[in-house]
Each structure stands twice: as structure tokens, then as C-alpha cells.
Amino acid sequence: MSTAQTTSPNPLAMTSFAWLQLLLLGAIWGGSFFFARVAVQVVPPLTLVLFRVAVAALALHVYLLNRGVRFWDYRHHAFEFAGLGLLMNVIPFSLLFIGQTVLGAGVESILNATTPIWTVVVAAILTVDEKVTINKLVGILLGIFGLVIMIGPGVLTGLGGPLWAEIAVICATLSYAFAGILAKRFKGVPPTVTSTGQMTASTLVMIPVVLIYDGVPAVTTIDTGVWLAILGLGLLSTAFAYILYFSIVRTAGATNASLVTLIVPVSAILLGTIFLDERLAAHDFMGMALIAFGLLIIDGRLMNVWQKRQKV
Template sequence: MSTVRAQPRSTTMSLKSWAMLVLLGIIWGGSFFFARIAVSELQPLTLVLFRVAIAALALQIYLAATGVSFRAALPYAPGLVLLAVLNNVIPFSLIFAGQTQLGAGLASVLNATTPFWTVLLASHLTTDEKLSWNKMLGILLGIAGTAVMIGPGLFSGLGAPTWAKLALIGASLSYAFALMVAKRLRKIPPAVVATAQLTASTVVMLPIVLILNGSDGLFAFSAPVWAAVLSLALLSTAFAYLLYFRLVAEAGATNASLVTLIVPASAVLLGVLFLGERLEPIEMLGMVVIALGLVTIDGRLLDSATRAIGPKPSP
């Protein structure tokens, strides 16, 4: 892949971008829960097909209702197909397959390595998102905080098959490469990118599922699983990708990838709020470490502190 040429930009995100990042993390925090329910009855590839197809249909309706033309995507068709494969087909398939053997805790930690791979790729393949000490330190703190937050539950998943762990790491790498492709598509409205990506993913997944799994019993699953699939498709995919591609356009690839550091914490908090789960001290400690990592990446507080304790100008 050739180097992406762009004008240097500030790596500090605006408050609006941070708000979108946090909201996206909350939405994707529920996706592991929905997926865990769905894979109890659905083959991983079939779940991928339902997730992207329902989301694509919803976004096509959204574009029609808002008067946004889908034609803007046509000149960029090859890039959008590549984006669909790297951002949906490969990672969704690997994550859902891995989750048949892994608990949500270890899956969240492995998924949280996405910013690490993204910052390494961006530093070599782009000119406007170079590696900096605060980014790398903040990302490592975020991954460490995720591991701390999972606590003993992380070790219970270490005995899972190696292929399942590699599947989650492969998904993170695929997401990182997808972000490099997404940077090239910033001229297209985010809603069109999201719709085109999911539509292309549907076209790719349909023959794969029919060939490998057949059509028998394709829609024969229980009401709770249907509810999980619809939640995964409409909330955690259609709406989430509208936010995601706007974030990529406004804040850059590396900053957008930071959402995977927020997802584990939001998943825990959602369990506390809606499932009556108890927030343990180790989880709170992990969230503090993740927050410290995000503050380190942002850099503004550190810059202010440095200026405050730095040498004072002579009178």
C-alpha cells in the first residue's frame, strides 16, 4: 500500500470528537453482549450476514429519507469493497468465531490492541499521523487498564484454544488496515461510506453463507436471538458506523481506533446499569488506568502541567 499523502494535522481531538468517541464506545460496549447471545444459535458467518445486511438496509432507507445520494460512492467502489472486507467481513467473522471459545473479557482485551496496530501502521503509511511518545504510552496504558479491569476473569480465558486468540488479534489487525483505507475515503460523506461498506459486505457474505451453510433453517432461531441480532445490526452497526466514519473524517485513524479502549469499560458499566451487576474495585482501578491512558494520548493536561512546572520567564 502506498503512502497516504495529506497535510499535517493536529493530533489533539476536539471535545466534539471526544464525545463521539465515548458515545461510540458505549454503543459498541453492548455488541459483545449481543454477539454472545446470537452465537448460541447462529453460525458465526450467518450472524455476520444478518448483521451487515440488516444494517445496510437500514442505512439505505436512511439515505433515501435524508435525500443523500448513494451515487457519491460509485467512483470509489474498489476502495469501498476493500474497506468492507477489512472492516466487516474479516473482523466480524474472526470475532464471532473466536467468541465461540473465548469469554467476553479476554476478547475485549485482545480487541483493545487495535490502536496499537493502528498507530504503528499510521506511522509508516501516512504523513499526518506519526508515532509520538504520548500516543504509544497512552495506548499501552489503555491495554494494561483493560487487562486490570478484567482481573481474574482474564486468566480463566487464557486456556482457550490458540486459534481463538489469534482470531481476535487478526480482527484487530484487520481493523487497523481498514482505517488506513478509510483515510482515503474522507471526501465521501460518512453516511455514504457507512452505507456502501455494509452494502458491499452483504454482497460478499451472501454467497459465502449460502455455499458453506446452505439456506435450510436460515431464519429459524428464537425471539431472544432475533432481538440480539436486530440490536447488533441497527444500534451497534448501522448507527455506530455513522458515528465511526464521521470520527475518522474529523479526528483521524489513530484517534478513531481509541474506541476499542473504551468498549470494555462501557461493557462493564452497562452490565452494572442494566443487569444489576456489581462494580468491583479491580474494575474501577482498570477504568482509572484506561482514563489515564486516554488523557496521556490527548496530551492537553500534560502540556498544561509541563507549562505550569516549567521555568518561569525572567522579569
């Protein structure tokens, strides 16, 4: 029996380029709150989800056509695209919206930030190249604790909310975890095609959902500023963001890609400070430092350098 046959797959690691992609993705998804804040004042949430995925799907199809990529050539992935669209968009978006109706933003942010933990558990069970490590668990817990500190007293808002709402948010994070594992099945598919497929499937699912619950969207009543926010949400925070996400999953694994949920709140707070004149408090800096330290532990390079120096 050859060595290649007996050796288990190498664990997926974060390269410097993957870290840059992850930080950029966190910044982009943090910025999505700005676009959504503008649009949701006029557009019902479920209709906004439809606009978001439809704009992204259309833009990605145009991009593929301009690049000479035939999306039809990947039709044998139709079932996987549909599953990915449900797990990445339709199910979690709906559950998060339901949770938001009765839970405080602080509690929901904390629950959403547990996504990497669920992804570690699911990946350890369903994959052979993403096993649980002490570095990952310690780093993720530090990141969540840092997020709790950043939110501060606001985390207490909504603690009295119903259990079903908290379970809904947890189920949304589980959906993201399973979506990350499913995304690993597309290793031979370009991230742009994977993004296009799941966005197209999400659009087809959301059309009847919106017609049933919101009715036909009143597009003529939406002003230019709101449409610009919708375009920003669809093009930048969805189409381009998912290309980055699936690129990270393909090269670094689902667990590492899920770490973006620790970065998004930091990005949103920093963008609010820059563009909305919001002020950073001492607990914000402390929380960000803990999140950064947690990510450094997950990366493992500093620990490796320190261990090597200890041996010298």
C-alpha cells in the same frame, strides 16, 4: 517555494466533539454484546453477521434516499467500499469468531484491545499526519494495563489456547488497523455514504459465505424477541455506530478512532452493572481509572496545562 508547499500536514488531534463521539461509540459498541448475547442463542454466528450487516445496509440506504443522497453517484468508490467491507467486517468478524471457539473471553479482550497499537504502527508507516508520539504510546499501554486489571483473574482463562487462535485474533486487530487507514481515503465522502458502501459490500460477501457454511437461514423459527435484538444490533450498534466511527476517522484520524477498543469493555461492564445487576469490584474501578488516565494522556490537554504552569 511557498510556505504551504514546505509545511507538512498538521497532525490530526482529538477535539472535544470527537471525544464525545468516541465515548458514545464506545457505549454503543459495548451495548452490542447485549444484543448479540440474545441473538446468538438462536442464530448461528455467521448468519448473525449477515443479518447484522444486511439490516444496517438496508437502513442506511433508506436513510440516504430520505435525505435525497444518490448512492449511485459514489459508484467510483466501489472498489474501496469492497476493501473496507472486507477489512472492517468480513475478515475480523470471522477471525474473532474462530478465536472465540478455543480462547477465553479475557485473553481475546486483551488481544483485541491492542488494536490502537497496531493502528499507530500502520499509520506511522502509511500516513504523514499520524505519527507516533510518546503520549499515544504511554496512554495506549496504560489503557491495556487497565483492561487487564478489570478482567482480573479471568484473563488467565484460555492462556493455554493454541497459538493459531491467538494469531487469528491479532490478525483481526491488524485488519481493523488497515481498515482505519483505508477509511481515510473517504475524506470527501459523507460518513453515511461510507458506512452504506462498506455495509453493502459486506452483505454481498457474507451471503455466499452463509449459504455455504450455514445454509439458507431459517427465518421463520426466529421469535420476535430475537428479531428485536438483531434490529438493535444492525440499526444502533452497526449502522449508527459506523457513521460515528467514520466521522471520527475523518476528523481525528484512524489511530484516535481505534481508541474505542479501550472504551468498549468499560461500557460493557458498566451496562452489565446497570441492567443485569452485576457488581463492580475494586479492581474494576482501578482498571477504569487507569483507562481514563491513559485517554487523558493521549488527549494531551492536561499535560499542556501542567507544563504551562511549570513554566510560570
